Amino acid sequence: MDPFLTLLHSFSSSLSDSELSSLKFLCRGKIGKRKLESVRSGGELFSILLEQQLIRSGEVSFLEGLLASIKREDLVSQLKHFVEEGEANAPDDQPDVHEKRLLKAAFEVICENVGRDWKIVMRKLGFSEVKMDRVVAANPFNLREQLAQSLREWQKWKGRDAKVTDLIKALRGCNMNLVADRVEQKLLSLNTGTR
Known part of the structure; x- marks a missing residue:
């Protein structure tokens, strides 16, 4: 069904x-x-x-x-x-399980550390203004949710091409090196099994 x-x-x-x-x-x-x-x-x-x-x-x-x-x-x-939950997209167009786990961890760090300038990052990722406006309209008073939803939409849009390396590159391209470093640290801790 x-x-x-x-x-x-x-x-x-x-x-x-x-x-x-x-x-x-x-x-x-x-x-x-x-x-x-x-x-x-x-x-x-x-x-x-x-x-x-x-x-x-x-x-x-x-x-x-x-x-x-x-x-x-x-x-x-x-x-x-x-x-x-990823049920909306065909499984063959989704990042693999490992990449999904990394993306989720990266999203958490980005949402905790990127504030009002989130649109700059999303533009760097190629996310359209129309989609950002739609996200803002759906969550008018919640900045963190605007960013979180935009990142999820970006992942959906990119499908299996959604990579954490793109997120880090976009952050560095926006001079958000500290956030990029934190994402890398989080991923390193995930890969080595530490918290």
Whole structure:
């Protein structure tokens, strides 16, 4: 069974009638009026969105925006968790287990040590302004979460090409040598088995 469809099914069953109406209203620019009028459940709406490729396992930003608009933060966080667990992307396009572990450790260090200048690092990594704006809109008052989510999005975007060496190079390119050194120390401690 497709884990993404299972997730959508659980979302569908938790939507109230008024929430479904709101979702249908928000989709008016993407789905024709006649088609929307025939929708009676969240599952039917998600089916149309899947058919039109507005949502799919590897691209959930439209769905995330819809759920955030109807103030269903619980579903947004389930969706983010689904994406973070790597279930959203095909396993052959993901970094290997070892690289994922290193990336996660590097992300922790970067989130602890890079503050307001996080966008400079993300630009250095080739992350688009549009994606950064989307992340900021989703987390308007949480700087650390903006950075953490941007790093996860970058990893998703790069797939198996997401490497810790790119992060370190970007940090050094932004004159954040201390943070780059801390990332390297953390990775060294992981590789030698110390904490």
